[in-house]
Amino acid sequence: MSKHPEGRQVKVGVLGATGTVGQRFITLLAHHPFFVIHALGASARSAGKLYPKAANWKQTTPIPAIVRDMVVHECDPKHFIDCAAIFSGLDADAAGEIESAFRTADLAVFSNAKNYRRDPHVPLIVPLANASHLSMIPQQRSLHQPPLKKGFILTNANCSTTGYVIPLVAMEKAFGPIETCMVTTMQAISGAGYPGVPSLDIMDNVVPYISGEEEKMEWETLKILGGIAQADDGTRTFDMHSRHPLRISASCNRVPVIDGHTMCVSVRFSRRPPPSPQQVREALVAYTPEAQTIGCPSAPVHAIFVHEEPDRPQPRLDRYYQDGAGVSVGRVRQCPVLDIKFVVLANNVSIGAATSSIINAELAILKGVLIA
Numbered sequence: 001m002s003k004h005p006e007g008r009q010v011k012v013g014v015l016g017a018t019g020t021v022g023q024r025f026i027t028l029l030a031h032h033p034f035f036v037i038h039a040l041g042a043s044a045r046s047a048g049k050l051y052p053k054a055a056n057w058k059q060t061t062p063i064p065a066i067v068r069d070m071v072v073h074e075c076d077p078k079h080f081i082d083c084a085a086i087f088s089g090l091d092a093d094a095a096g097e098i099e100s101a102f103r104t105a106d107l108a109v110f111s112n113a114k115n116y117r118r119d120p121h122v123p124l125i126v127p128l129a130n131a132s133h134l135s136m137i138p139q140q141r142s143l144h145q146p147p148l149k150k151g152f153i154l155t156n157a158n159c160s161t162t163g164y165v166i167p168l169v170a171m172e173k174a175f176g177p178i179e180t181c182m183v184t185t186m187q188a189i190s191g192a193g194y195p196g197v198p199s200l201d202i203m204d205n206v207v208p209y210i211s212g213e214e215e216k217m218e219w220e221t222l223k224i225l226g227g228i229a230q231a232d233d234g235t236r237t238f239d240m241h242s243r244h245p246l247r248i249s250a251s252c253n254r255v256p257v258i259d260g261h262t263m264c265v266s267v268r269f270s271r272r273p274p275p276s277p278q279q280v281r282e283a284l285v286a287y288t289p290e291a292q293t294i295g296c297p298s299a300p301v302h303a304i305f306v307h308e309e310p311d312r313p314q315p316r317l318d319r320y321y322q323d324g325a326g327v328s329v330g331r332v333r334q335c336p337v338l339d340i341k342f343v344v345l346a347n348n349v350s351i352g353a354a355t356s357s358i359i360n361a362e363l364a365i366l367k368g369v370l371i372a
Contacts, residue, residue, distance in 0.1 A: 011038035021089030030064030041075040077105035084372035106151040127359035156356035163346025170287035177244035180268040217250040260315030274339035296362040300326030313345035324350025
């Protein structure tokens with residue numbers, strides 16, 4: 001099990017601790033080799049209560065012992081000042097103002113919310129894809145008024161975006177730019193939070209609309225796959241894949257599966273002739289992101305597991321492989337319209353949410369960006 005590079009424990013806080021994402025953060029952090037839960041934050045309704053009294057616990061394992069006797073605080077930075085990292089599982093309607101206040105208090109915020117994903121100074125990082133975007137943090141600190149020494153906001157991506165950009169990054173690394181991508185999602189109901197989609201809407205049904213989801217996938221992918229460029233005023237900026245324009249069309253559907261987003265993807269490469277399906281399979285298997293090479297303890301052994309069976313991946317069979325920290329790809333084959341098509345499965349409540357934030361924080365520590 002990996003340890004902090006200097007052997008220290010790192011105190012962390014969880015915002016939105018009573019919600020679905022917050023509960024997942026707590027479950028994962030309870031046995032982390034160097035992150036130690038120090039403070040919990042939630043709404044004023046929950047503040048002052050012991051955590052088990054405040055949370056409607058919906059995880060498959062019992063409430064971890066480390067938080068059973070913790071009192072929940074309001075989401076005020078004064079209660080978290082001893083924390084080196086703050087994990088935010090807040091809903092979007094509350095996250096913006098609260099996360100900004102924590103950053104202003106010189107705290108490092110790792111957010112699962114959407115509020116700052118489009119901010120031109122905030123990295124949008126899928127830890128198995130674009131860890132290099134951590135290099136934008138010093139500029140974010142210096143441009144803040146007043147300038148910050150330790151604080152920043154770093155967001156992870158939408159759960160559906162996260163799953164399919166990992167194989168896209170692997171393919172671009174091996175074969176150069178992708179110029180067209182079509183993706184159709186079959187998204188689990190847990191992605192809507194708790195209590196989520198009404199049972200009469202989702203049982204025996206597919207809902208072919210998830211508000212805002214298609215736009216998120218199409219925009220976030222460009223920020224994640226793109227590089228960092230120098231602007232005219234000398235600041236660094238995300239180039240949104242502009243050096244090699246990429247067209248993306250996403251169609252998002254809610255399906256009666258509890259956990260695990262399945263996506264059918266077709267891509268066209270700029271390179272002519274394009275790679276063969278076998279070359280793509282080999283590139284996906286060989287792909288090793290920095291989170292693995294640098295030794296992040298929560299990183300999976302296989303960022304991308306490639307199935308040879310014709311009927312895999314499947315959510316019920318594959319979503320918990322590697323504790324949901326990697327993605328599963330199958331059915332890599334030639335596309336008669338574009339170049340290559342494949343199926344990818346990602347556990348939306350693990351790598352698609354809390355696990356991404358935790359690996360992002362591990363990367364930040366191991367790369368010296370997070371001062372702990």
